[in-house]
Amino acid sequence: MGDILVKGVAIEVDEDGFIVDPAVWSTDLVEVFAKDEGIEALTEQHWKVINYLRDYFKQYGIAPMIRKLCKDTGFSLKEIYELFPSGPAKGACKLAGLPKPTGCV
Amino acid sequence: MARNDFGPPDYRELIPPVIQKNYGQWKYHTIPRPGVLKHVSDTGDVLYSVRIASPRLVSSEYIRSISDIADTYCDGYLRFTTRNNAEFLVSDESKLEPLIKDLVAKGYMIGGGGHSISNVVHTQGWIHCKSAVTDASGIVKDVMDELHPYFTGEIKVPARLRIAVACCVNMCGACHCSDISIVGIHRTPPRVNDELLVGRCEIPTTIAACPTGAIRPNPKTKSVEINHEKCMMCANCTVVCPAIKIMDPVNDGVSIWVGGKVSNARTAPKFSRLAIPYLPNNPPRWPEVTNAVKHLVEVWAASAREGERMGEWIDRIGWERFFEKTGLPFTDKHIDDFTHATTTFRSTTQFRF
DSSP states (O other): OEEEEETTEEEEEOTTSOBSOGGGOOHHHHHHHHHHTTOSSOOHHHHHHHHHHHHHHHHHSSOOOHHHHHHHHOOOHHHHHHHSTTHIIIIIIHHHTOOOOOSOO | OOOOOOOSOOGGGTSOHHHHHTTTOEEEEEEEETTEEEEEETTSOEEEEEEEOOOSSOOHHHHHHHHHHHHHHSTTOEEEOTTSOEEEEEOOGGGHHHHHHHHHHTTOOBOOOSSSBOOOBOOOGGGTOSSOSSOSHHHHHHHHHHHHHHHHTSSOOSSOBOEEEESSTTOOSSGGGSSEEEEEEOOSOOEEOHHHHTTTSOHHHHHHTOTTOOEEEETTTTEEEEOTTTOOOOOHHHHHOTTEEOOOTTTOEEEEEEOOBOOOSSSOOBOOEEEEEEEEOOTTTOHHHHHHHHHHHHHHHHHSOTTOOHHHHHHHHOHHHHHHHHTOOOOGGGSOOSTTGGGGSOOSSOOOO
16 A cells, blocks of 8 residues: 655555545546556557546446457557556556456456 | 567476487386386486475575585486476486485485375465465475375375365365365355445456355445355455455364366366365364374275275265265265256165165
């Protein structure tokens, strides 16, 4: 557990850096997370993935399967990794403010 | 960017020259003494492997110390087996006796080959896993302390006997297919933390994780509720949802399963079946568990025919004789009641009083 600073406001994150309260998600938060994730600049493509994940979670209450994500955004898994070096779960889902992936990861 | 996707090192660069030379040309092997294997090749070359017990969870000092031994006697070559024993590979016969003497002097236990009780395949337990119902390393140490004469070959057994430990019913490892399996189990239904669940857990995933359909959404709290009548405490929901907790130090414990095997020798592979539904967690020595395992080994060893594994022995004498010989109580917990349970019921008049 710890806090990160977003525009001077402390936001609580867990030990893997996922936000604890989904309500605190903001575009400023994404900018801060992106730096930690080794993303130099957030492009339109990054936002396409992030917005897709948020919309999907809002509608279905779960994160999409990787195949679903690739099919609907048109990015291959390789391209997703180029956008989010730590991958769709640890990278993209974290930026999108989704719950931390669980199970035998 | 760092180099990635280059896979493990090629095993051919890591094997002793004698194995490289005779790869695919081995003629036969013998077991000159417990824990020592002798392989003879078509070319006449001979390779001895000396197997020692390892606790699997080892320090880098341990790795360095066995590497030193390998440097002295085996030109720096050693291997680990699929049951996490270590094997020293000796191609120079004159170094075999000094190696064995040195290993014994340093307190390494030689054995685990042929008809014996080899190492216990086990999991993380309280060392590292958040779902562990019981400890793995602790139980393994206790069981092997009790059974070490079976490892070293001091006490003979009719066939090989595999023991495995899994600290929850996820059964990482070999518990579903071992002669004797020790599996951690819960006995109290999980508790849901509604406040924490919102935003932390994927509710559809949590519902779908339940094998008995005991979980349903609770719209009032935007959380889930668990039907305790349907819950069998598998803890699968706690794996996918950190807001559901099941740990209960008083009622958690272990179950013991028997009769599994993976080989196709003589009979087809078998799943292990429930023998003891519950034994308490009693660290650090787990006396109830070690006594039960030792008892099962002794009854089997006294009654089984040469080469007959636990499951084959039970198949021959029948489960009612198994419970009679071992003195274990047969309870309602032993009767399968999951989806296709009918196939496990007796559909014949053949049975023994």
